[in-house]
Amino acid sequence: MNSAESSPRPGPRVGLFVTCLVDLFRPSVGFAAVKLLEDAGCTVEVPEAQTCCGQPAFNSGDRATTEALVRGLIDAFEGYDYVVAPSGSCAGMLRTHVPDLFEDDPATAARGREFAGRCHELVSFLVDVLGVRAVPAQLERHATYHDSCAGLRELKIKRQPRLLLEGVAGLAVTEMQEPEVCCGFGGTFCVKYPQVSTKMVNNKAADIEGTGADLLLAGDLGCLMNMAGRLARRGSAVEVRHVAEVLAGELDAPPIGRPADA
Amino acid sequence: MQPTSLAFQSKASSALADPNLQAALGGIKTGWQRGRILAAERLPEFEQLRDQARDIKNHALANLDFYLEAFEARVLDAGGQVHWARDAAEARRIVQEICEGAGARTVTKSKSMIAEEIGLNDHLEAAGITPVETDLGEYIIQLRKEPPSHLVGPAVHLTKDQVADLFEQTHGLPRTDDPTELVGQARTVLRQKYLAADVGITGANFLIAETGSAITVTNEGNAELTQGLPKVHVVIASLEKVIPSMEDAFTLLRVLARSATGQEFSAYTTVMTGPKRKGDLDGPEQFHVVLLDNGRTGMIGSKFQDMLRCIRCGACMNNCPVYLAAGGHAYGWVYVGPMGSVLTPQFVGIESAHTLPNASTFCGRCEEVCPVRIPLPNLMRHWREEQFKRQLVPSTVRQGLGTWGFLARRPALYRLATRVAMGVLGRLGRKRGRFASLPLAKGWTVSRDLPAPEGKTFMQQWRQRQRSRS
Numbered sequence: 001m002n003s004a005e006s007s008p009r010p011g012p013r014v015g016l017f018v019t020c021l022v023d024l025f026r027p028s029v030g031f032a033a034v035k036l037l038e039d040a041g042c043t044v045e046v047p048e049a050q051t052c053c054g055q056p057a058f059n060s061g062d063r064a065t066t067e068a069l070v071r072g073l074i075d076a077f078e079g080y081d082y083v084v085a086p087s088g089s090c091a092g093m094l095r096t097h098v099p100d101l102f103e104d105d106p107a108t109a110a111r112g113r114e115f116a117g118r119c120h121e122l123v124s125f126l127v128d129v130l131g132v133r134a135v136p137a138q139l140e141r142h143a144t145y146h147d148s149c150a151g152l153r154e155l156k157i158k159r160q161p162r163l164l165l166e167g168v169a170g171l172a173v174t175e176m177q178e179p180e181v182c183c184g185f186g187g188t189f190c191v192k193y194p195q196v197s198t199k200m201v202n203n204k205a206a207d208i209e210g211t212g213a214d215l216l217l218a219g220d221l222g223c224l225m226n227m228a229g230r231l232a233r234r235g236s237a238v239e240v241r242h243v244a245e246v247l248a249g250e251l252d253a254p255p256i257g258r259p260a261d262a
Numbered sequence: 263m264q265p266t267s268l269a270f271q272s273k274a275s276s277a278l279a280d281p282n283l284q285a286a287l288g289g290i291k292t293g294w295q296r297g298r299i300l301a302a303e304r305l306p307e308f309e310q311l312r313d314q315a316r317d318i319k320n321h322a323l324a325n326l327d328f329y330l331e332a333f334e335a336r337v338l339d340a341g342g343q344v345h346w347a348r349d350a351a352e353a354r355r356i357v358q359e360i361c362e363g364a365g366a367r368t369v370t371k372s373k374s375m376i377a378e379e380i381g382l383n384d385h386l387e388a389a390g391i392t393p394v395e396t397d398l399g400e401y402i403i404q405l406r407k408e409p410p411s412h413l414v415g416p417a418v419h420l421t422k423d424q425v426a427d428l429f430e431q432t433h434g435l436p437r438t439d440d441p442t443e444l445v446g447q448a449r450t451v452l453r454q455k456y457l458a459a460d461v462g463i464t465g466a467n468f469l470i471a472e473t474g475s476a477i478t479v480t481n482e483g484n485a486e487l488t489q490g491l492p493k494v495h496v497v498i499a500s501l502e503k504v505i506p507s508m509e510d511a512f513t514l515l516r517v518l519a520r521s522a523t524g525q526e527f528s529a530y531t532t533v534m535t536g537p538k539r540k541g542d543l544d545g546p547e548q549f550h551v552v553l554l555d556n557g558r559t560g561m562i563g564s565k566f567q568d569m570l571r572c573i574r575c576g577a578c579m580n581n582c583p584v585y586l587a588a589g590g591h592a593y594g595w596v597y598v599g600p601m602g603s604v605l606t607p608q609f610v611g612i613e614s615a616h617t618l619p620n621a622s623t624f625c626g627r628c629e630e631v632c633p634v635r636i637p638l639p640n641l642m643r644h645w646r647e648e649q650f651k652r653q654l655v656p657s658t659v660r661q662g663l664g665t666w667g668f669l670a671r672r673p674a675l676y677r678l679a680t681r682v683a684m685g686v687l688g689r690l691g692r693k694r695g696r697f698a699s700l701p702l703a704k705g706w707t708v709s710r711d712l713p714a715p716e717g718k719t720f721m722q723q724w725r726q727r728q729r730s731r732s
Contacts, residue, residue, distance in 0.1 A: 020670075023719050024683075024715055026713075027718065051673050063650075065667035200584075232696055
């Protein structure tokens, strides 16, 4: 590629899939992702024509809307070496479910499979694809890490965030009793079945508080907003952040659900 | 049993407010859930066995007609009889006729989910035949006139104290809450019933094509007494229980008990082949197998075929955070938990059960523990697609999804709309950083705050940053 010769960063060209929740609620996670990727030698671009991975439609049984959205993403991310998202849930949708779409359209299905193969979740991409073993971050805190379901079970993300967090100077990590149990978010589930969801997130909050940690980390904003919302309602002092913010050392934004310092 | 699955929401709410039920459900986590983990850890080849178990069931399903005919031929060779039942009504009629042919007044039953599926007990009672459940859990729920709340532990929703109360009322003996004494009481009552029964009805965990045998597993030995003491033994089983060989059965048995309760093997594994032979000291004079279809052949070749691999171990529910919060009765029909959320719409129709495939966060734990690797979340999603296609999604949800989909397909318009909305929310939420309540977000804010957005979207800020860089 010609541009590679003139570019100061000859690494892979990554299209950042921001994800709708990060775009709307917590842009700082997007900037943390850009920093981590650039520090690892990637050239990062953010295609304009992206909105959502289609999961809300997919999990509501609306195949037509799902396929329309995914088709747009396949076009938008054409030609990038990798598509990286700061979310196991969205990356899981793109990587593991897109290959099953377009049953009646073999040409798009083939493009979908090729696209899916290039899609990755941020932290596992750093560790498994780029071979990053440590980041130069520092944080004097006591954290616990929640394994978000789609990242854990669809993408096998377990060891990668822990490996990088171990290298963060000053950071202690204590595991929950059940870090792999769902927080009760589940996309539209949390508003369709609020009582059951509340029971689940309440169990989770108790498990988090039981660790004695003062900082909760995870790799998915949906789960983080759910847990942060419940912790705040319980009056808990535990702060909540996306793991990318800590790894990138981008901590200017207040913790999730907390006001900016006046 | 009339399905009440559409009331999942309200039943789950009552379940959450019931301290007895929550205590009983809590026992599953420390008991069977933990037991499964330990049992799997003790067996290095457990994961490979799961692959083998899946492959055995897949092979049997791909050749179901062949193995069913082979099974029938072997049953006939052994002197038994096979009855094919297209649906629940036919199965009930066949069992009733066998009972009437034997002049039966009472029948003993060991645990059978197929009997629950076809509503056999109510039918027999209406025909003047008294069914007696001999599995301890089934005995308890029969006394309470309740459906099972779990595949393996039908009375798992009850605490020991509740059983003590029930037995005090029923048995007319002084109240005890000692488990051994409670079991002893049930055993004393049931021993007399076994001897008085004219017909014994059992289910089957597996049907073996090469031998014509039915296999059941229990921890109480009640299946043996049910099949061996009365003159007539009836096995009721669904078609997909058939597998090629005894060797296959033992591979499946190795994952079954470990997945279900964490035992290496159930206490009793009973192999039942034909009636009493010449020279046998005991055994039934007649051996009948009722094979139930009830829509299963229609699942072959459909998106739901994988569900027919299910060996009814209950691991999916033991590990489901929704089941462990809501309990089995919230599911409103015979089958509960994740496997019930796939099967119930199949049997009662999606229009009467669309709440169930939605009662999942798709956390994927059920699939993770399933001994035959059924992709339960995918199958629940297929039901959601069916629900959407048939316009069974509430119109508000449909409209909301439609508006969101319309915008999300048009990035420029979406950008504009979200910039405005997040700008407003960001300003409103700046002071506290979160909302305690918000119009249209009650489902969220009823029990948790909603973190406020930062204000400017990522795309807005990124564009500004790119401009300032260039």
